[in-house]
Amino acid sequence: MDILVNLFVNGISTGMLIFLLASGLTLIFGLMSVLNFAHGGLFAWGAFSGVWIFAETGSFLVSMLGAVVIGMALGLILERFLIRPVYGNHVRQLLITLGGMLVLSEMLKVIWGPNPIRANLPEWLSGSYQLGGIILIKYRLFVILIGILVYILLILLLNKTKLGLMIRAGVMDKEMVQALGINVKSLFSFVFLLGAGVAALGGVLLAPYSGVVFAEMGMQYAILAFVVVIIGGMGSLKGSAVASLIVGLAGAFMAYYLPDFSLALNMLLLAFVLLVKPSGLFGEEGEV
């Protein structure tokens, strides 16, 4: 029983981290049909700068904030100099964002060296709660809490504000929104920055969770996020949230019971969704 609960908590918290990465990816894709291969690079930058700031200042909250700011700054540069010049050309977009990914992860090695760096837990988040026989690790609960908070904030932003209305309308039909006199390009820049910030937040939260940060982690998690975005449906925030939890939970249970097949499972899920419903669980029909 306690194993099941533990696996459940692990799965949900991993799912939340994947969600932080996937949410930006799915919104960016939904609005401008830009698939950003460099998104994982922002995630890795969030992790590295978070660890560095935490080591310098000793405050986890400051490191979270700093990582988000750095992630957004990099997102701004990426959007302005790499993605904006190739709007509308899918092949060049794919190629150039992969180049962005390469440069971002190499920059990590230039600044922090090629070796993995240890990431420490903050004092107030280490340890665990004990409920009967069940041990709940504090930090995982914290990750889940942040994940839920970000999800609620994003949903509120999308559903309750005028900006969110414009974004949702843009996802549905960007020509129409443009025709109504709203600047879709600056809207997109905003969404890109938002996505970059959330991805960096995911990175900084992942660092103490896995205990170590390395430059290739961006690509690894980006692949999970792609799987999630496809399963949930491109452009759907709710779909990404549900799919993240599915992938996180499936990963946690498989890693315990059938460790060798945990990645294969995601691929099978992905192949299944693509064969049965290529637009994903919550995607618009006819998108693919």
Next chain:
Amino acid sequence: MQVLSNNRRFLIGFAVVAFLAVIPFVNDSRSMLILLTQVFIFAIFAMSFDILLGYTGIVSFGHCLFFGIGAYSVALLLNRQGGELPSFAAGMAIALVLAVIISYIIGMLSLRLKSHFYAMLTLAFSQLFLVLAEKWRSLTHGGDGFTFMVPDLFRDRLSFYYITFTCLIALFILLKLFTESSAGKVLKAISQNEQRAEALGYKTLHYKVIASIVAGTTAAVSGGLYVVTLRFVNTTVFSIDVTLDALLMTMIGGVGTLVGAIAGAGIIEYLQHYLSELASTYPIFERWTILLGLLYIFVIMGFPSGLAGLFKKVSARGEREKSKDKNRRGSEKTA
């Protein structure tokens, strides 16, 4: 657009081939031979990638998959069956069969989807194979890899130089014939406008699957040759860096021209060799990959058709007016 007349083109090609054929007699430095052999092998790989990217217009981020399959098939056979020529041939045969089967399955599954889904899926599939190679330690020895004996014929650097050189020329001619066949023409049409090709009655999915099978098998050959030069294999043959190499070579050399892919392979291999040598004296150059990454971004932004495109543009300036006129008249007729 025919920039150089066929005759002149043939002469230039012949001169380059002849030059490369006599190089070992003029300059017998070992490192030079090894570098050129490496260039030939990666030129094969880059050409195979160009069949997808340049001729069909599909972006695969998992091309290392086929390189790795070729590498492991040949390495395993040479390791298990002894380092003789028959086991090399058997390894290559297995590599080709596997490449056909896997590229067929992946193609049928994912080529129906739009370009970004395909790019993403191929990346995911290649990562799946990387994990498989790392986990299946009894077969692959994981990241540690294993060494093996190679046939005597391949051990001699000079004869292997000529073998890879012949392979490159043979595959170049085969791929050239393929791109100029009727199937190749349909691929070119798909890369320009897929809906229109579909509307003309071509089953574009079938043609795209054919392209991915051709590309996959060619990449498997290059992977098989690559491990023979190293006499060692580990999981890095499945790493994303291999795909990135192919991307860099085709983008910098020029997409849609097999010659461009070969030139790109030469440039990138030489740069990598030179920069890593520089790194041993100046530690600043240790992270030379970043320079290649920046070059790659610069090429995509500035010269989307690569060096071959730039060369064409410069040398075509005079002939452009003529061909434009001809095209216009031609399109008026068909319209």
